[in-house]
Amino acid sequence: MSRSTLIAAAVAVALVAWIASGYLLDGAEPAVEPTAPSAARQPFPVEVRRSSAAPVTRALLNQGEVLPNRSVTLRAEVAGRLAEIAAPEGTRVEEGDLVARVDAGDLPARLEEARALVDQAQADYDAALELEDRGVTTQATLRERFTALQSARATLDRIEREIANTSIEAPFGGIVNTLAIDEGEFVPVNGEIATLIDNDPLVVAIDVPQQSIGDVAVGRPAQVAFVTGRAAEGEVSYVSAAAQPETRTFRVEIRVPNPDGEVPSGISAETRIPIEEVPAHFFSPALLSLSSEGQLGVKTVTQEGIVDFHAVDIVQARAQGVYVSGLPDEILLITVGQGFVAEGEEVRVVEEQTVEASEQPGASLPGDALPPGELPSPQAPPPAPRPAPGAAPDEEAAR
Secondary structure, eight states, X not given: OXXXXXXXXXXXXXXXXXXXXXXXXXXXXXXXXXXXXXXXXXXXXXXXXXXXXXXXXXXXXXEEEEEOSEEEEEEOSSOEEEEEESSOTTOXXXXXXXXXXXXXXXXXXXXXXXXXXXXXXXXXXXXXXXXXXXXXXXXXXXXXXXXXXXHHHHHHHHHHHHHHHTEEEOSSSEEEEEESSOTTOEEOTTOEEEEEEEOSSEEEXXXXXXXXXXXXXXXXXEEEEXXXXXXXXXXXXXXXXXXXXXXXXXXXXXXEOOTTOOSOXXXXXXXXXXXXXXXXXXXXXXXXXXXXXXXXXXXXXXXXXXXXXXXXXXXXXOSSOEEEESSOSEEEEEEXXXXXXXXXXXXXXXXXXXXXXXXXXXXXXXXXXXXXXXXXXXXXXXXXXXXXXXXXHHHHHHO
């Protein structure tokens, strides 16, 4: 037998023996160590703060334009050279004060002529009347003399009125805001001479949305903060009876006393019209969130440790935070972890502190900006992230 045949036979025997050994050994499958049962999912920890509602005035806030109480353009009623500017720009005048004067030209001479014609016509009429009494003249002649007298008087009145119109006087007390012509220039009939404005009181005009117009009425008090930094009290003096078609807003005017005239017209202002008192909570706007329906609200925790979502309305906004309504008087407000929990979910509560709404405006709240160079105070570390589904607690901790 050849060497190669012996080697092939030996390999075949060894292979058969190896296959047969699997049947000769114990047929039991190797034991698999059981894994540890999955630990029950623990409630997610959230930090809460006890908050109590306090009465806060709900108000209608708006941006407005400050207008003068009255404004008029003074125009020339006779043509001529502007002979005098009695009240330069910025001058405060009273009703009837002279602002400017147009040169009368030949009006004085025409006035003397008209007076003479009146005297002549009066004499002719008196003579005709005497002759009529004696039966010497006719009624027609008497009527002619009377007509001539009336015409002469009308001419005299017209010339006197033209002379009076050469003086441009203030129709009301106010300030000469602008002059449109210089002294010595020619001004035509109806030519612009000056603009007079009355800034006491001021009128602040605002546009109120249609959904809020029911809260506004004439006589309602209002607060106005001018862009100059001054503030004043006023009241609603006018509410439009129809909305503007383009914007669906109503024009509302607030009258504000300005006796010293220190606040100019033409500037902008913020207005606040108090509406009613409502219970409200105060906290940082960073705690606000949106529901799945897009409603603005906050998340709280019930006494049973269940997350609840409340839709809210912003009543007031300040630098330190916001006042909101729509919440119960006492709540456990989630301040840390609200972004990791959903409504109806059970959570583990870590209480932060108790804050009254009336004490909150000056408090430093989460999300508020710190002054430059100031470090935040030490706080407890944030809660651990939620374990991944199916991961063992020991494995998650080891990570």
